Every structure is written in structure tokens, then in C-alpha cells.
Amino acid sequence: MEHLISSKVKSIQLSGIRRFFNMVSEYDNVISLTIGQPDFPTPEHVKQAGIEAIQNNFTTYTHNAGFPELRDAVSHFVKTKYDQHYDPANEIIVTIGASQAIDCAFRTILDPGSEVLLPGPVYPGYEPIIQLCGAKPIHIDTRSNNFKLTAELIKPYLTDQTRCIVLPYPSNPTGVTLSKQELEEIASLVKERDLFILSDEIYSELVYEYTHQSIATFPGMREKTIVINGLSKSHSMTGWRVGFLLAPANITQHLLKVHQYNVSCASAISQKAAYEALTVGIDDAVEMRKLYQDRLEYVHERLLNMGIESTKPTGAFYFFPSIAKYGLSSFDFAFKMVKEARVAVVPGDAFSEYGEGYVRISYAYSMDVLKEALDRMESFLSSLKS
Numbered sequence: 001m002e003h004l005i006s007s008k009v010k011s012i013q014l015s016g017i018r019r020f021f022n023m024v025s026e027y028d029n030v031i032s033l034t035i036g037q038p039d040f041p042t043p044e045h046v047k048q049a050g051i052e053a054i055q056n057n058f059t060t061y062t063h064n065a066g067f068p069e070l071r072d073a074v075s076h077f078v079k080t081k082y083d084q085h086y087d088p089a090n091e092i093i094v095t096i097g098a099s100q101a102i103d104c105a106f107r108t109i110l111d112p113g114s115e116v117l118l119p120g121p122v123y124p125g126y127e128p129i130i131q132l133c134g135a136k137p138i139h140i141d142t143r144s145n146n147f148k149l150t151a152e153l154i155k156p157y158l159t160d161q162t163r164c165i166v167l168p169y170p171s172n173p174t175g176v177t178l179s180k181q182e183l184e185e186i187a188s189l190v191k192e193r194d195l196f197i198l199s200d201e202i203y204s205e206l207v208y209e210y211t212h213q214s215i216a217t218f219p220g221m222r223e224k225t226i227v228i229n230g231l232s233k234s235h236s237m238t239g240w241r242v243g244f245l246l247a248p249a250n251i252t253q254h255l256l257k258v259h260q261y262n263v264s265c266a267s268a269i270s271q272k273a274a275y276e277a278l279t280v281g282i283d284d285a286v287e288m289r290k291l292y293q294d295r296l297e298y299v300h301e302r303l304l305n306m307g308i309e310s311t312k313p314t315g316a317f318y319f320f321p322s323i324a325k326y327g328l329s330s331f332d333f334a335f336k337m338v339k340e341a342r343v344a345v346v347p348g349d350a351f352s353e354y355g356e357g358y359v360r361i362s363y364a365y366s367m368d369v370l371k372e373a374l375d376r377m378e379s380f381l382s383s384l385k386s
Contacts, residue, residue, distance in 0.1 A: 012128040017350050017360075020334065024344040031373040032344040033362045036172060036317065038236040039369075042273075043284050046235060049276035053269045062268050064260045066094025070271050073278040074244050080282070082204065082214055084227065090249040093259055094266045094274070098202045098230040098243040103129050104258045105226045105245065106164075109196050110135040114163035119149035120354030121320070123172040123200075127352070135163065139352050146311050147174035147320065151185035158189075164196040167215060170203040173351050173360040174320040175296075175313025177207055183215045191220035199227045202243075203316040205234035205285035208293045212315075216246075223248055226255070233316075234285040235277045240270040292317050295363040295370060302374045306381055317364040320348070324357035326384050334359055341380035343373050 013019075021034045041047075053059070065071060071088035078084040086092050095101040102125060110116070112134030118126055120139030127137045140153050154165060167186070170177045178186075190197070197215055204212040216225040230243035243266075245255055277284065296313060303310050303321055310321035323333045330347035338344050348358030363370060 008132050008134070012131055017124065017346050020331075020344070020346055020350065023335075024338045027338055027342065030338060030342045030344050031369060031376065033365060033370075033373055034344050034346050034360075036233070036362055036364060037238055038233065038288065038317075038364050039366055040236040040288055042236050042240070043277070043281055045280055046237065046273050046277045046284075050240070050269050050273035053272035058268050058272055060268060062265045062271060064265050065092065065256055066266060067268070067271055067275075070094055070275045070278070073275050074246075077278045077282060078227075078229070078246065082212055083217055084214055084246065086246045087249065091246060091252050093245040093252060093256055094271060095230075095243040095245055095259060096263055096266050097232060097241040098200065098228050099125060100241075100259075100263065101228045101230070101243040101245045102126065102198070102200070104255050104262065105198055105228065106130055106133050106135070107258050108251075108255050109226070110163055113161060115159060115161040117149075117154060117157050117162060117165045118352075119147065119166070119168070119171070121147070121173055121348060121351035121358070122166070123168055124350055124352070126166055126168075136161075139354060141354050143354055147171060147176045148178060148182060150178075150182050151189040154186065155189060158193070158195075162193075162195050164198055165190065166198045166200065168200040170207055170212075170313075170315025171318075172203070172316055173318050173346070173348075173355065173358075174311060175316045175318045176311060177209075177212070177315040180213055183213060184218060187215060187218040187221050191218075191224075195224065197221065197225040199225055201227055201229045203233050204229060206289055206292060206317060207315040208289070208296065209314050226251060231274055231277055234288075235281060236288070237270075237273070237277065240267075240273055242266060242270050242274040292363070295365075295367065298367065299361065299363045299370060299374065302378070306374075306378050308381075317362060319361040319363065320355075320358050321361065322358050323348075326381075330356055330359055337377065337380050340383070341376040343376045343380065 071092045075088040110133040114135040130137045227246040231237040308321045334347040346360040348355030
């Protein structure tokens with residue numbers, strides 16, 4: 001029956017991150033710095049809210065967009081934190097993680113032949129969905145621009161077919177963010193154009209040098225921006241699967257149709273936990289962010305001492321150092337390090353062709369784990385030089 005499978009589905013591949021993670025799981029005594037999974041437990045009060053939801057039989061369908069009190073909390077959260085203003089009645093949808101939000105957004109705005117501009121390298125979760133929509137992903141090389149997709153890089157790629165620009169900042173895999181000036185320049189370039197901005201802000205609470213700012217807050221941009229956020233990274237709730245879509249009502253009414261026929265609604269239990277996270281736990285990410293920043297500084301110093309070039313991250317919890325000088329492909333480098341040093345990182349080619357020559361290191365791990373992993377990596381690199 002293989003010949004009856006959708007040609008679009010057959011043309012896409014499983015995530016390179018997961019493929020490598022699954023492969024290295026077959027080796028013993030491997031320290032894995034591969035997955036973007038916070039090592040902190042979900043806060044106790046948030047877990048208790050989920051338990052109480054079950055005990056109180058809050059286990060039925062909710063409103064398709066999420067139960068009203070949660071949408072109120074989302075509205076208050078983004079207004080308080082980022083000066084974003086969205087009406088909880090008709091401009092916010094609770095989704096099953098940011099991944100489902102991305103899927104809903106693309107299926108709502110893309111037609112066959114539409115072009116979507118993406119930074120390269122980039123998280124691999126966008127391109128397959130764009131292709132499933134019959135649209136065309138166009139990666140813009142950001143390697144010589146500190147991995148930032150700026151107005152100067154975007155301008156030559158704008159065409160009559162450009163339907164959407166993806167701004168995934170803070171960035172997975174590079175950890176870079178865009179400054180206020182860089183966002184203003186993008187806004188000035190596109191505010192008069194008929195296109196959408198998909199602003200993936202899932203790491204918005206993990207910005208280290210300044211407060212996160214959304215392009216949706218600039219004049220003329222709210223009307224054309226779909227914001228994606230969620231609790232996986234900010235509150236260490238990856239398995240609860242809670243994300244948010246925020247957009248003007250005239251866009252949200254269509255997003256909701258796709259969401260409704262896809263999943264009906266997000267888990268009621270997870271929604272109750274999310275409400276606790278956004279109200280009582282509105283600042284839960286603050287302490288985690290401090291610890292991540294300590295880890296960032298530690299990893300950065302270690303990489304410098306190893307002679308590894310890397311743009312210093314300003315957000316998220318990843319480094320994306322170059323390993324090109326070792327003369328190995330990113331996959332061969334990573335696989336060799338697993339076999340010989342029992343340390344796993346993600347080959348850069350998982351993040352588009354522009355990730356070749358790099359690897360992604362997640363520092364969402366304890367200092368003890370990071371120290372042992374980097375000690376092993378340093379010994380491995382010394383063996384490559386000899």
C-alpha cells in the first residue's frame with residue numbers, strides 16, 4: 001500500500017534532532033546534550049493544579065479556544081511581560097503545544113505556491129509543514145550575520161509570492177535574539193506589504209540581556225503578525241503540551257477553524273495546570289533563567305578555552321559552535337564524538353543546509369552534567385588535533 005501514501009508525506013523526513021537522539025540511545029554511558037528539554041521539574045504548584053483538575057473531574061471538553069479563565073490569564077501574561085494586547089474573547093487560542101500552533105498557522109495562511117522565508121539555520125519543525133501545505137520554504141543564509149534574519153537579508157527575497165516570514169527568536173538552534181532596532185527595520189520593510197509574520201516566541205522568557213520584545217508591538221505589525229508562545233520552555237512543561245496562538249480577531253476566526261477540526265481543544269487537565277502557571281507562577285521562569293545564564297557563561301568559557309568559535313547566545317538554551325576546522329561533516333563529527341567520547345550533540349545539518357559545519361549544544365542540563373560532557377568533549381577535540 002506504500003504507493004497510496006501521500007507524495008507530500010513521503011517527501012518529508014523525520015526530524016534530524018530526533019533521529020540522532022534515537023540513534024545515540026543505543027550506546028552506553030552517553031551524556032546527551034541534544035534535546036531542548038529543561039532539566040527542571042514542572043513547579044510543584046503547577047503539578048498540583050493538574051492533579052486537582054483530575055480529582056475535581058475537570059476532564060471534559062473545553063471551549064475550542066481554551067477555557068475563558070485561561071485565555072484571560074494568557075492575555076494578562078503577555079500584556080504584563082511584553083506589552084502585547086490581545087482580547088481573550090476572540091484573539092487567543094490555546095493549542096497542544098507550540099508545534100500544533102505552528103501547524104494551525106501555516107495551514108490557515110498558506111496556499112500551494114506560497115513562499116515562506118526562513119532564517120538558515122533554523123529549527124526543523126517549520127519546513128515539513130510548509131511543504132505539506134504545498135508551499136515553498138526559502139531559507140536565507142544568516143551565517144555571516146550572527147545568525148540574525150534582518151531586513152537587509154530579507155529584502156532581496158521578497159516576491160509577489162511571499163506569503164509569510166518566520167521570525168523564530170530567541171532562536172533554536174543558535175540562541176540569538178533580535179534587537180529593538182533590528183525588529184524596527186523589519187517592520188519598516190514589510191508593514192505596507194501583504195504578507196504575514198509568524199513570530200515564534202516560545203523562548204520569550206529566556207532572554208538574558210534585555211526584556212523580550214515582539215515584532216507585533218511595532219506600528220502596523222499587529223495586524224499581520226501571528227504570535228506563537230507556550231509553557232514548555234518557560235515553565236518546564238514540555239509534556240503538558242500547552243501552547244498559544246495570538247493574532248487579530250479577523251485572523252483568529254480562521255485559525256480556530258483549523259484548530260477545531262484538528263484537535264477540538266487542548267487537554268482540559270493541562271489547561272488547568274497552565275492557568276496556575278500563568279497566574280500564581282507568572283514569575284516561575286525567573287529563577288530558572290538565572291541558572292540558565294550561569295550555565296551559558298560556563299559553557300561559553302569552556303568552548304573558548306577549547307578554541308571553538310561560537311556566537312554567544314542571548315536567549316534560549318543552545319550554543320551553535322562551528323566545527324568546520326576539523327574537516328568532518330557535522331554528522332560525522334557528532335557520530336564520532338558519541339562513539340569515542342560518549343557525548344552527544346546534534347549535527348548542524350538537522351537545521352537546514354546552512355547548519356552544516358556546526359553542532360547544537362543544549363545547556364538545559366545541570367552544571368555537573370555540563371562539566372563532565374565538556375571535559376569529555378575537550379579530550380575528544382585534543383585527539384582530533386593529534
